[in-house]
Amino acid sequence: MFxxxxxxxxxxxxxxxxxxxIADGTLKQxxxxxxxxxxAESLKVSRASVREALRALEIIGITEVRQGxxxxxxxxxxNCLFEPLSVVFMLNKGKAEDILELRSILEIETVALAAxxxxxxxxxxxxELLLQLKETEDEGINAFLDKKFHYKIAQASKNFLIVNIxxxxxxxxxxxxxxxxxxxxxxxxxxxxxxxxxxxxxxxIKNKNPKAASLAMSKHLQFVYDTLMKEKTPIERx
Amino acid sequence: MFxxxxxxxxxxxxxxxxxxxIADGTLKQxxxxxxxxxxAESLKVSRASVREALRALEIIGITEVRQGxxxxxxxxxxNCLFEPLSVVFMLNKGKAEDILELRSILEIETVALAAxxxxxxxxxxxxELLLQLKETEDEGINAFLDKKFHYKIAQASKNFLIVNIxxxxxxxxxxxxxxxxxxxxxxxxxxxxxxxxxxxxxxxIKNKNPKAASLAMSKHLQFVYDTLMKEKTPIERx
Numbered sequence: 452m453f454x455x456x457x458x459x460x461x462x463x464x465x466x467x468x469x470x471x472x473i474a475d476g477t478l479k480q481x482x483x484x485x486x487x488x489x490x491a492e493s494l495k496v497s498r499a500s501v502r503e504a505l506r507a508l509e510i511i512g513i514t515e516v517r518q519g520x521x522x523x524x525x526x527x528x529x530n531c532l533f534e535p536l537s538v539v540f541m542l543n544k545g546k547a548e549d550i551l552e553l554r555s556i557l558e559i560e561t562v563a564l565a566a567x568x569x570x571x572x573x574x575x576x577x578x579e580l581l582l583q584l585k586e587t588e589d590e591g592i593n594a595f596l597d598k599k600f601h602y603k604i605a606q607a608s609k610n611f612l613i614v615n616i617x618x619x620x621x622x623x624x625x626x627x628x629x630x631x632x633x634x635x636x637x638x639x640x641x642x643x644x645x646x647x648x649x650x651x652x653x654x655x656i657k658n659k660n661p662k663a664a665s666l667a668m669s670k671h672l673q674f675v676y677d678t679l680m681k682e683k684t685p686i687e688r689x
Numbered sequence: 690m691f692x693x694x695x696x697x698x699x700x701x702x703x704x705x706x707x708x709x710x711i712a713d714g715t716l717k718q719x720x721x722x723x724x725x726x727x728x729a730e731s732l733k734v735s736r737a738s739v740r741e742a743l744r745a746l747e748i749i750g751i752t753e754v755r756q757g758x759x760x761x762x763x764x765x766x767x768n769c770l771f772e773p774l775s776v777v778f779m780l781n782k783g784k785a786e787d788i789l790e791l792r793s794i795l796e797i798e799t800v801a802l803a804a805x806x807x808x809x810x811x812x813x814x815x816x817e818l819l820l821q822l823k824e825t826e827d828e829g830i831n832a833f834l835d836k837k838f839h840y841k842i843a844q845a846s847k848n849f850l851i852v853n854i855x856x857x858x859x860x861x862x863x864x865x866x867x868x869x870x871x872x873x874x875x876x877x878x879x880x881x882x883x884x885x886x887x888x889x890x891x892x893x894i895k896n897k898n899p900k901a902a903s904l905a906m907s908k909h910l911q912f913v914y915d916t917l918m919k920e921k922t923p924i925e926r927x
Contacts, residue, residue, distance in 0.1 A: 466748060474779050506741045507748040510704060511773045513780075524780065535749045535773070536853055539766045541712050542751075545849050553850045556798040564790075611783050612791045615774055616854055 461496050465504035468494060473524070484514065484522040537623045547679065550620075550627045555672045557613060558601065562652065562668040563661035564608035573607045574657060581653050585646060590636065594629045600649060601628075604656070635678045648674065699734050703742035706732060711762070722752065722760040766853070775861045785917065788858075788865045793910045795851060796839065800890065800906040801899035802846035811845045812895060819891050823884060828874065832867045838887060839866075842894070873916045886912065 472478040484490070487505070491498045505522050508514040514522045540549075569577075580603060584596045601624075605614050617624065635641050648671040655663035710716040722728070725743065729736045743760050746752040752760045778787075807815075818841060822834045839862075843852050855862065873879050886909040893901035 462744065462748065470776060473776055480780050503741065503744045504748075506700065507745040510700065510742075510745040511749060513773065513776055535751065536850070536857060538708060538711055538751055539853055540850060542718050542762065542766075543849055549848050549850045552802075552848050553854075556795060556851070560794040610787050610790050611781055612774070612778060612787045612858070613794070615777055616791075619774060619857070620850070 461500040462504045462507070465490070465494060465496060465501060466507065469504070469508065478524055480524055480526045482524045483520070484524070486521060536619045537621075540620070540623060545623075547627060547630075550623055551672065551676055551679070553620075554624075555669070555676075557616070558604070558672065559665050559669050561605050561608040561610065561613055562656065562664040564610060565604045566656045566659055566661040566664040568609045569607040569656055569659075573603065577603050577607070577653055577656065581649060584649065590632065594625075594632050597632060597645075597649075598624055598628050604652070607656070631675055631679060635675065638678055638681070641678070644674070699738040700742045700745070703728070703732060703734060703739060704745065707742070707746065716762055718762055718764045720762045721758070722762070724759060766856070774857045775859075778858070778861055785865060785868075788861055789910065789914055789917070791858075792862075793907070793914075795854070796842070796910065797903050797907050799843050799846040799848065799851055800894065800902040802848060803842045804894045804897050804899040804902040806847045807845040807894055807897075811841065815841050815845070815891055815894065819887060822887060828870065832863075832870050835870060835883075835887075836862055836866050842890070845894070869913055869917055873913065876916055876919070879916070882912070 469478065469484070478484070484505070485493070487498050487501050490496075490501045490505075494501070505514065509516060509522070513525060515525050516522055577600065580596055580600045584593060584600065587593050587596065602614075602617060605617050608614075632645070635645065648667070651667040652664065652671060655667050707716065707722070716722070722743070723731070725736050725739050728734075728739045728743075732739070743752065747754060747760070750766060751763060753763050754760055815838065818834055818838045822831060822838065825831050825834065840852075840855060843855050846852075870883070873883065886905070889905040890902065890909060893905050
C-alpha cells in the first residue's frame with residue numbers, strides 16, 4: 452500500500468529526521484549535530500532550509516549554538532524560552548480554574564511520591580525555602596519562593612515527565628501564583644494561613660508520610676480555590 | 690533598578706514580542722500577523738531574523754502560512770508536528786514507568802471529571818470507539834483505537850490544559866500504548882481482560898459515577914503496570 456505523502460515542506464522533513472535520530476539514540480545529549488553543509492547534502496535540501504530547521508530547534512530549546520563550534524544537543528532543559536503550551540492556553544483564553552485543576556491533579560499525587568522518594572539534600576533545600584518564605588516581607592520575592600517550593604517537591608517526586616510539564620507551563624504558574632497570592636492576601640490576614648499550610652506540607656514530606664502529604668497539599672489547594680472563587684462576582688463564577 | 694539584559698539574540702526578541710501580544714490579547718486565534726516587512730520595521734531588525742522567528746512559530750504549531758496571504762495564528766492546536774516534551778523525554782532516556790505514572794495521575798482524575806461533565810454526543814463517540822475496539826482484529830488499529838478512547842475521555846473532562854498536555858506527549862503515548870498492548874497480549878489471552886476493563890470505564894462514565902470511573906481506570910492502569918513489570922527481568926525491575 453502507498454503511504455500518504457504527509458510532509459510536503461522541506462523543513463518538516465529535516466525536523467522529522469533529527470527527531471528520529473534522537474528517538475533511535477543516534478543523537479544524544481551534548482552531541483554535535485552535523486554541519487549545515489553536511490545536513491544539506493545528505494538530506495538533499497538547500498542550506499537555507501537546514502538553517503531554518505536548526506534555528507527552530509534552538510528556539511524550542513532542544514539545541515544550542517556554541518560560537519564557532521556549531522549546533523549541539525543541549526544537556527539541560529530547565530529553561531525554555533518558548534512555551535507552546537502556555538501560548539496555546541492564552542490563545543484559548545484558558546480559565547484560571549483549569550490551571551488550579553491541573554495543579555490539584557498533579558501536585559496531590561506528586562507530593563505523595565516526593566514523601567516516598569525525597570533525598571536528605573532535597574529535604575534541606577525545601578526547609579531552606581520555607582525559612583526564607585517565613586522571613587521575607589517582600590511579596591514579589593515570596594511569590595517566587597512559593598513557586599520554587601512547589602517545583603522542588605515535583606523534582607523530589609523523581610518523575611521527569613511531571614517536572615517537565617511544570618516547566619513548560621512555568622510562565623502560566625508564575626502569573627497564577629502571583630495573582631492567587633495577591634487575592635488571598637488581600638482577603639484578610641492570610642499570610643499566617645498560607646505559611647502554616649506550606650509548613651504542614653513540608654512536615655509530612657519530612658516524616659515520609661505520603662498520605663498526610665497528599666492531604667496537606669489537597670487542603671492547601673482547596674483553600675486557594677475557595678478564596679479565589681469567593682473573590683469573584685456571582686457571574687464570573689459561572 | 691536595572692533589569693538584567695536577558696535576550697541578546699534578535700529572534701528571541703521577536704518571539705518574545707509576539708508572545709506578549711498573545712498574552713495581552715492583541716493577537717487572537719485566526720488573526721493575521723503583520724507582514725515580514727512591517728515586523729522588521731517596527732522591531733528594527735532584519736527581515737531575515739523576522740523570517741526565522743516566523744518559521745519557528747510555524748514549526749512549533751502556533752501559526753500557519755496561507756499561501757499568498759501571510760502568517761496567521763492557528764485556530765486549532767490538535768496536531769503539533771514537533772513535541773518538545775517527547776524529544777526531551779527521549780534525550781533523557783526517560784523510563785516507561787514515568788509515562789505510566791503520569792498517565793495514572795492524570796487519567797484517574799480526568800476520568801472522574803469526564804463522568805461529571807461528558808456530553809451525550811461525546812458519550813456516543815466513546816461507545817462507538819468501544820464497539821470498533823470489540824470488532825477489530827487488527828492489533829495495529831486496536832492500539833490506535835485504544836489511544837483514541839483515552840483521549841476522548843480527556844476531552845470530555847473539559848480541562849483544556851490536560852488535553853493539551855496529552856497532545857504534546859502524543860507520540861510518547863503512541864509508542865507506549867503500542868508496546869504495552871503488545872506485551873500484555875503476548876502474556877496470555879488478555880484481549881478479553883483489556884476489553885472488559887475499557888467497558889467498565891465506559892459504563893461508569895455513562896452512569897455519571899465519578900468514583901466508579903476513577904476506580905475502573907485505576908484498576909486498568911494497575912493491570913497494565915503489573916503485566917509490564919512481570920515481563921521484565923528482576924534486574925530491569927530495579
